[in-house]
Amino acid sequence: MTSPRGWFIACILCLAVQTAQAQDRVTYLPDGAAKPITAIGDVVDFTGAELQLKGANSIQRIPAARVQQIETQYQPEHLQGRSLLEQGDTSAAITTLRKALEKEPRAWVDREILSLIVKADLRQQDLSGALRDFQSIITTDPESRAWGIAPLIWSPQVVSDSVRKDMQSWLEGNRRAEQLLAASILLLDPAQGEAAERRLMALTRDTHPILSAYSKAQLWRLDLTNRQVSDVSLERWRDLIERLPQELRPGPQYLLSRGHEVRGELQASAEEALWLPYVYAENELLAARALLDAGESLNRSGFTAESQTLYRELVARYPWSRDAALAKSRITGTQ
Incomplete structure (x- = not known):
């Protein structure tokens, strides 16, 4: 039988372990610093504007743009759902991620889970579901990093x-x-x-x-x-894109590539499109579409071998996409 003193010590040790496990590690670049530092505490919230980190005596507010990495504990279903999505098992990923959503008590992690579900919705061409799930994100974080x-x-x-x-x-x-x-x-x-x-x-x-x-x-x-895209238009579009954070550039960048295409500047169109799969790849639908468009532009420019390479990459990286089916037909020469 455990003595009262032994029970007390066991409780203290248990509490210490739980407290240690609850500590998050946030790596960020302080204003004016050359190297990032790591702060330890509990992430209270993380929005598109800032991260709030609760320490022993106060809450530190860190601009979101300066946050480089967060180390925290996730629900097993969260990790499993992310893995299933990476493996291409989209339906199972959605089911598992929704289970994680039910268990997760932290609002900022809920939004991370929802962003994964939005990607899965879009893979399944479920625009209605994607709109509903994205609405849940921006209701509590209008400046979301998921835009x-x-x-x-x-x-x-x-x-x-x-x-x-x-x-x-x-x-x-x-x-x-x-x-x-x-x-x-x-x-x-x-x-x-x-x-x-x-x-x-x-x-x-x-x-x-x-x-x-x-x-x-x-x-x-x-x-x-x-089909009214002037030199001034393209210059203005590029200026807006360069002022956006990298995670917000995929959509506008895609339109920039189409601007060159409608002007008949096919090689420039392909070059701009390829920023999506190689740099701004977070938006999977657009990255897949950009690979297809770049392949088309290069094929029309006479770069047949290069276009075939892009079609094969599209099929390999985004086999679930509608554009992958079109790319397959280009590879086999059925269209």
Whole structure:
């Protein structure tokens, strides 16, 4: 039988172990420093604006852009779901990640899990699910670091009537982030396109830097549709992209590549497109599409061998994508 003193010591040791396990390690670059440092504590929250780290006596606020790495403990289902997604088992990944979401008590980790689910939704061409899950992210973090994988329309995409109907209510609502998502989806809609364009024009003046920049970039799609892309346009587009954080560049970068394509500048189009799979690869759908487009541009320019290499890479890296099926047909010569 354990003595009262032994029970007390055991409890203290157990508490110490739990406390040690709960400690997070955050590596970040302090303002004006040449090398990063690591701080230890409990991450209270991590948004697109800042990370809050609770220490022994206070809460330290670290700008999100300066955070380089977080070491923390994750639910087993979180790790398993991420692994399943990497292996290409998308359905199982979604099921496992939703279980992790039920167990995870930390809001900032919930958003990380949701960002993985959004990627999985998009893999399955579930635009409605992606919009719903992304909405859950931006409800608590409007400046989310996940905007780079948001279900916005950058490349050609089929939109169901039910999604269009849902987006009409979002467009008319008062939540600006939802307005951007809705305007993106409805921009080329025959019935709602003009209202969507007006909403994007208004959002270009928004004080929220992501909403403003992405609204400007979404309007580029009209220039592409009208095939009116000037040298000044391309210079302005490139300037906006260079001012964006890297994780937010995939969509605008893709449109830049299409700008060169409509001008008949095929090699330049391929060069700009290849930034996505090799540098801005977090947005998988766009990275896959960019590989296909780059292959097409190079093939039309007479670089057949190079285009075949890109088609094979697309099939190998993104076998689940619609673009992989098109790439296979290009490799086999059936189209």
